[in-house]
Amino acid sequence: MAGTGTGAIVxxxxxxxxxxxxxxxxxxxxxxxxxxxxxxxxxxxxxILVVADRTDRYKLACGKIITDLYPGIGPVGGxxxxxxxxxxxxxxVVACDMPFLNPNVLALLMRAAESPxxxxxxxxxxxxxxxxxxxxxxxxxxxxxxxEDGGSSARGALxxxxxxxxxxxxxxxxxxxxxxxxxxNSSADYERLKSLL
Numbered sequence: 001m002a003g004t005g006t007g008a009i010v011x012x013x014x015x016x017x018x019x020x021x022x023x024x025x026x027x028x029x030x031x032x033x034x035x036x037x038x039x040x041x042x043x044x045x046x047x048i049l050v051v052a053d054r055t056d057r058y059k060l061a062c063g064k065i066i067t068d069l070y071p072g073i074g075p076v077g078g079x080x081x082x083x084x085x086x087x088x089x090x091x092x093v094v095a096c097d098m099p100f101l102n103p104n105v106l107a108l109l110m111r112a113a114e115s116p117x118x119x120x121x122x123x124x125x126x127x128x129x130x131x132x133x134x135x136x137x138x139x140x141x142x143x144x145x146x147x148e149d150g151g152s153s154a155r156g157a158l159x160x161x162x163x164x165x166x167x168x169x170x171x172x173x174x175x176x177x178x179x180x181x182x183x184x185n186s187s188a189d190y191e192r193l194k195s196l197l
Contacts, residue, residue: 006089007047009082010037011075011131012058012096013068023184024058024096029197033099033184038063040101044092044110049085051078075131075154076147083140090120095131099193100179105171109134118142118161122181123168129181130154135161 012024012034024034031039034050038060041048048063055065066085070077079093090113092106109120113134121133131154139161146160172178184190 006045006091007049007086008041008045008092008094009079009086009135010034010041010048010050010063010094010096011078011082012050012052013071013075013078022057023190026184026190028099028194034058034096035061036099037094037096037101040103041092041094041106043103044106047086049082050096051082070147073147074152076143076152076157079135079154079157080140080143080147083135083137083143086137088137090134090136093131093133093135095183097183097185098132098181099184100182100196101132102175102180104174105180106132106134108171108174109166112164112166116162117164119158119163121158121163121165122171123165124178124181125168128155128158128163128165130158132181 025032028036038048050063050065051068052058052065053068053071055067058065068078069081090110094101109122112120118139119133119135121128121130142160143157146157151157182193184193
């Protein structure tokens with residue numbers, strides 16, 4: 001049975017070290033990048049969790065902020081925190097710094113989610129994009145073991161999960177220019193993405 005998408009998890013706990021400032025709060029077309037992310041997700045589900053290092057970091061019009069239970073170890077800790085806070089089923093998981101997030105792409109990934117899969121992620125340039133996908137809440141125990149064994153890479157985590165990859169050719173039908181996965185990691189990235197507005 002296909003996943004129902006009971007919620008969405010936004011990973012906003014990073015240090016933004018390459019950017020030098022909190023990238024979730026950067027202005028992008030009159031909204032912060034985090035607000036744009038949430039607006040895109042609201043087209044899919046009203047149940048949104050933002051995982052951050054502090055619950056007072058952001059002021060949200062909707063959604064709930066929860067504290068990262070595994071701070072300082074990267075996005076896998078935030079992912080595990082989010083999955084531990086949601087109910088059963090499949091959930092959207094995205095990073096907070098993708099201003100062109102495409103709800104249609106996420107919906108396609110959700111349609112591909114079915115038991116016994118732990119994750120469905122898109123591919124770009126032959127590589128998986130682990131921070132824009134769909135994850136099963138039941139995958140949390142595998143992710144915890146991965147962290148306990150010293151793992152920290154989000155792509156590496158996909159190797160311990162039963163993961164389906166959706167090819168770029170399929171995704172391009174919904175996102176012809178491939179902007180959905182563009183992220184603002186640095187000032188140069190941010191300026192380039194703003195120029196695409």
